[in-house]
Amino acid sequence: MNRTDIITKLQAIFDAIFLAPPKLTPLLEAKDVPEWDSLIHISLLVAVEEAFNVRFRVGEVETTKNIGEFANLIAQRMTEK
Amino acid sequence: MILPVQAETSHRAPAQSVKLRSVNLNEIKDLLLQNDPTFWIRLKLLTEQATEFDDLIFLSSLRKKAATRRLPRPGAADAPLKLAILGGCNLYPLHELLTHLLETAGVACELLLGDYDNYVAEIMEPYGALYEFRPQVVCLLPAAQRCKYPGALIDARDAAQAAANAVARQVLQLCRTVHERTKADVLLANFMLPSRCDLGEFRTRTLTSPWNFRKWVNLELGLSAPPFVHVLDLEFLANRKGALAAEDARGWFESKQPCSPALLVDVCHEASHLILGLRTAPKKVLALDLDNTLWGGVVADDGLEGIEIGDTSPRGEAFKAFQKYILTLKERGVLLAVCSKNDYARAIEPFEKHPEMVLRSGDFVSLKANWKPKSDNLHQMAKELQLGLDSFVFVDDNPAEIDIVRQFAPTVATILLDGDPANYVGQLQDCRWFEPHGITNEDAQRTAHYRAESERQALMASAADMDSYLESLAMKAVIRDFTPVDVPRLAQLINKSNQFNLTTHRWTETEVQALIGLPDYVCFSVRLQDRFGDHGLISIVIGRVGGDALEIDTWLMSCRVLNRQVEETVLNELVRRARVKGCSRLEGIYLPSGKNEMVRDHYPRMGFEIRTVTPERSEFLLELNSFRPRSTKITLRNESN
Numbered sequence: 001m002n003r004t005d006i007i008t009k010l011q012a013i014f015d016a017i018f019l020a021p022p023k024l025t026p027l028l029e030a031k032d033v034p035e036w037d038s039l040i041h042i043s044l045l046v047a048v049e050e051a052f053n054v055r056f057r058v059g060e061v062e063t064t065k066n067i068g069e070f071a072n073l074i075a076q077r078m079t080e081k
Numbered sequence: 082m083i084l085p086v087q088a089e090t091s092h093r094a095p096a097q098s099v100k101l102r103s104v105n106l107n108e109i110k111d112l113l114l115q116n117d118p119t120f121w122i123r124l125k126l127l128t129e130q131a132t133e134f135d136d137l138i139f140l141s142s143l144r145k146k147a148a149t150r151r152l153p154r155p156g157a158a159d160a161p162l163k164l165a166i167l168g169g170c171n172l173y174p175l176h177e178l179l180t181h182l183l184e185t186a187g188v189a190c191e192l193l194l195g196d197y198d199n200y201v202a203e204i205m206e207p208y209g210a211l212y213e214f215r216p217q218v219v220c221l222l223p224a225a226q227r228c229k230y231p232g233a234l235i236d237a238r239d240a241a242q243a244a245a246n247a248v249a250r251q252v253l254q255l256c257r258t259v260h261e262r263t264k265a266d267v268l269l270a271n272f273m274l275p276s277r278c279d280l281g282e283f284r285t286r287t288l289t290s291p292w293n294f295r296k297w298v299n300l301e302l303g304l305s306a307p308p309f310v311h312v313l314d315l316e317f318l319a320n321r322k323g324a325l326a327a328e329d330a331r332g333w334f335e336s337k338q339p340c341s342p343a344l345l346v347d348v349c350h351e352a353s354h355l356i357l358g359l360r361t362a363p364k365k366v367l368a369l370d371l372d373n374t375l376w377g378g379v380v381a382d383d384g385l386e387g388i389e390i391g392d393t394s395p396r397g398e399a400f401k402a403f404q405k406y407i408l409t410l411k412e413r414g415v416l417l418a419v420c421s422k423n424d425y426a427r428a429i430e431p432f433e434k435h436p437e438m439v440l441r442s443g444d445f446v447s448l449k450a451n452w453k454p455k456s457d458n459l460h461q462m463a464k465e466l467q468l469g470l471d472s473f474v475f476v477d478d479n480p481a482e483i484d485i486v487r488q489f490a491p492t493v494a495t496i497l498l499d500g501d502p503a504n505y506v507g508q509l510q511d512c513r514w515f516e517p518h519g520i521t522n523e524d525a526q527r528t529a530h531y532r533a534e535s536e537r538q539a540l541m542a543s544a545a546d547m548d549s550y551l552e553s554l555a556m557k558a559v560i561r562d563f564t565p566v567d568v569p570r571l572a573q574l575i576n577k578s579n580q581f582n583l584t585t586h587r588w589t590e591t592e593v594q595a596l597i598g599l600p601d602y603v604c605f606s607v608r609l610q611d612r613f614g615d616h617g618l619i620s621i622v623i624g625r626v627g628g629d630a631l632e633i634d635t636w637l638m639s640c641r642v643l644n645r646q647v648e649e650t651v652l653n654e655l656v657r658r659a660r661v662k663g664c665s666r667l668e669g670i671y672l673p674s675g676k677n678e679m680v681r682d683h684y685p686r687m688g689f690e691i692r693t694v695t696p697e698r699s700e701f702l703l704e705l706n707s708f709r710p711r712s713t714k715i716t717l718r719n720e721s722n
Contacts, residue, residue: 017139019110019146039142042174046135046342058331 001078006052006071013047026068054078106139113143118153128185134342138174141181162188162356165216167195167203168270169224170339175349179220182353197337198224204255212262218356219259220313222270222339223252228298230289234280241288242297249301256310264591268355269306270313270348271299273340276324308569309591311355315340318347354513360587362577364494364514365468367410368459370477371421371428371450374498374505375407375440376400381427391437399502404439406506415515416446416466420458420475422482423450455482456489467640469579469676474514518573551646551714554611558647560654561720563597563604570618571606575637579676582637583669583683588623601626603658607651609642609715620647622655624667631659632668640679649711652687654719656708667703 001009007024015021017040022033030036049055054077064070109127112120124144131137162183166172172194180190193214195203200221203211211219228248230241256267272295284290288297299316306312319327322344332338340348372379377389377396389397390404411417417440421428428450432442442448446466449458455475463470471492477483478498486493496512498505563571572590579585588596596604603624609616619642623635633655638647659667669684671677673696684701685691688708692700 016106019114019143037142039138039145039174039177043135043139043142046138050135056331058334062335 001075003068003071003075006074007067009051010048010067010071010074013044013051017043017047024067026066026071028067029065048074052078109140109143113147113150113152116150116152118155120147120152121154125185128181132346134178134346137178137181137346140185141177144181144184159187159189161191163191163193163215163217164220164356165193165195165211165214165218165265166220166222167200167211168220168222168339169198169200169226170222171197171337172222173336175222175339175345178345178349179352182349183356186353186357188357200224201255204259207262211259216259216263216265218268218359219256219263219265220268220270220352221252221256221259222313223255223272225272225339228272228295229291230294232289234287234289236289238288241294245288245294245297246301248298249305252302253305253307253310257307260307260309260591264595265309266359266589266591267310268313268352269302269310270315271302273315273319273327274324276328311359313348313352313355315348318351319344322347358516358518359589360576362472362573363516363518364415364474365472365577366416366418366446366462366466366474367407367515368418368420368462368473368475368493369407370455370479370482371419371423373478374476375404376431376438377502380431381424385430385435388431388435390431390435393437396502397437399505401437401439403502403505403509406509408439408444410509410515411444413515413517417444418447418462419445419449420455420462421450422452422455425450454485454489456486456493459486459490459493467580467643472577474512476509518569547644548714554613554645554714556609556611556645556715557718558650558715559608559718559720560605560650561608563593563606565594565597567606567618568594568597571621574618574621574639575635578637578639579674580640580679581643582635582674582677583633583680584635584672585674585677586623586635586672588635596623601662603631603655603662605654605658607647607654609645609647616642620651622651624655624659626662626664629663629665630668631655631662631664631666633670636669636683646711646713646715648683648687649713650715650717653710653713656703656705656710659705665705667705669701669703671699671701673697 003026007026011021011024014024018033018035020035022028022036030041045056045061052074054074056073056077060073061070064073106127109120109123112123124140124147128137128140131140164180164183166176166179176192176194180192183190193211193216195211200223203209206212230236230244232240232244252269256269259265260267274295275291280290280292284292288294295316303312303314319340327340327344329338329341332341338345369375372381375390377400378387380388390400391397392401407417419428425448429442429448431438432440447462449462451458455477459470459473459475463473469492470490473490473493474496475483475486475490475493476496476498477486478500480497483495483497486495494512494514496508498508561567568590572588572593575588575593596602603622603626605622606618607620608618609620616639619639621635621637622633624631624633626632636651638651655667667689669687669689671681671684673681681699684699684703687703689701689703692702
């Protein structure tokens with residue numbers, strides 16, 4: 001699964017959770033999306049771990065700056081399992 | 082955030098775990114986007130079904146968005162509950178989940194969140210934000226990281242025991258302090274036990290091990306907790322979930338989460354259950370189907386010998402275990418009833434003749450076995466027992482019968498047995514409707530009361546007139562000021578009486594306790610006995626002196642003693658006490674609640690003048706100068722001033 005595929009799959013998760021889902025691009029950041037608060041962030045992470053069948057390691061999600069880096073992290077966790 | 086997939090068996094949840102996300106969340110999102118007020122009904126329903134952490138978080142964020150958009154919400158909003166949450170961990174998103182559960186259950190919350198691990202200072206500081214907030218409920222999660230023995234593993238038992246007792250004492254002292262300053266009820270979380278194999282079997286052999294140390298602290302907390310402390314039993318909840326699935330090391334390091342998301346859901350459900358339980362009474366009646374519920378098979382077809390009950394087969398044993406558990410409910414004060422579609426004579430035969438039956442006819446306050454719809458039978462039963470249908474729980478193995486009751490007696494709680502008698506005890510044990518809020522002696526004697534009531538009714542039919550009937554009962558009443566020992570029963574009656582209750586003003590145990598000895602209040606209770614038995618504490622009055630008037634805030638009575646002249650007895654006492662306080666009139670109000678129609682004309686019947694009558698509130702007045710005591714057939718003993 002390459003980064004584009006991952007972002008496509010992420011888009012479906014965002015569509016389910018957000019009332020006004022943002023269009024995902026690699027450079028999109030949480031602060032660009034008004035609805036993306038800490039509560040929705042928790043929902044997102046749980047849904048992502050489940051959908052991709054990965055488990056992030058302690059502290060690593062908060063080091064990703066945008067959707068592109070987040071997708072890279074997902075890819076890395078998918079291969080290293 | 083979430084641990085690998087595991088079997089979810091949340092205690093509130095349906096038998097199967099429901100993953101909402103993929104199923105039907107678009108529908109509720111659309112309702113919100115269209116500003117459709119049915120959103121709230123859907124939200125309540127989905128919240129009740131949801132078992133998963135992220136589903137609940139998602140629903141909670143929808144609820145907040147709906148509030149931001151000012152989506153109209155049907156139903157009157159009560160004053161919000163002032164809830165303070167304090168603890169030695171991150172209280173976010175715990176508070177989101179808890180307020181979500183409370184708000185969807187109809188309890189709006191005003192929240193105060195403590196800072197991370199700052200609860201000792203927050204409670205000790207007398208002029209801080211906590212006391213300015215004036216909480217009604219405080220939820221305290223003490224720091225688990227400090228609940229350990231500080232000495233060496235090989236230290237003597239005495240030393241570890243003293244340390245564990247000290248931990249419990251300190252935590253309970255914090256609860257006392259916050260309670261003394263606010264009168265709030267306190268939900269106190271105890272400590273999860275370790276999940277790892279550390280120390281091996283040695284963990285069981287010394288009180289210095291984290292395993293045994295925490296168990297001891299938890300025991301001390303529960304056994305020494307005063308009545309205003311309600312233990313939020315994390316040890317039990319984590320044990321039920323599985324210790325490994327209950328903890329979350331990553332969540333602790335990342336954001337100081339107290340436990341895994343999955344357990345957080347259970348903790349919040351439990352906290353919400355405890356908080357809702359402060360204001361609602363447990364159910365009173367367990368109405369049971371017979372065939373394939375209390376025994377296997379159909380007695381009218383299979384005959385007395387053909388039904389499965391008793392130790393001769395695994396199924397028979399399971400049904401017997403179910404009956405034994407039901408008997409323990411009866412011993413706790415739950416009233417048992419039969420509600421069966423059956424031929425009456427055949428249906429009661431097992432109770433009379435089958436040697437393996439645990440339950441006997443005398444264990445039931447009502448036995449309905451006929452061909453009428455079960456909803457009709459339940460209505461009839463409620464009338465005969467003078468109880469509200471909302472105090473009934475109905476159990477059946479047949480979904481069609483459950484459905485009829487849900488439709489035509491919707492306030493009855495229902496349990497659909499899952500078809501395997503091995504699970505029946507567990508289903509009943511998990512229903513959460515019969516949890517004691519402190520068992521009182523009255524509870525245990527209730528079946529005797531209700532049986533005696535049927536005999537009284539028979540006597541009434543034979544007595545020539547009402548007066549001679551009442552005389553023949555040889556009634557004795559005791560009137561007593563509120564006393565500390567009566568407080569649990571007083572609060573229980575105040576919070577469960579609906580029908581004979583003029584104002585339905587609820588008072589918590591703590592509030593009742595605070596009334597004792599107040600000079601400008603008139604508070605008393607009435608106990609009644611007659612030659613058939615002791616009714617216990619059956620009537621309560623709370624009045625407030627305002628100028629030369631005694632305002633009757635609360636006047637309620639158990640319907641079991643309706644038409645027994647207790648009302649007149651209470652009125653005589655009210656007048657006597659009003660005069661002692663220097664009052665010249667009584668002021669009564671009637672607040673219709675939908676359940677207290679019975680007392681709409683109570684004050685006029687008692688000789689009060691009508692001052693105002695509106696659909697929401699009626700006011701009445703009794704001048705004392707012309708009052709003459711009512712004569713009754715009750716012999717009175719006054720144990721008060």
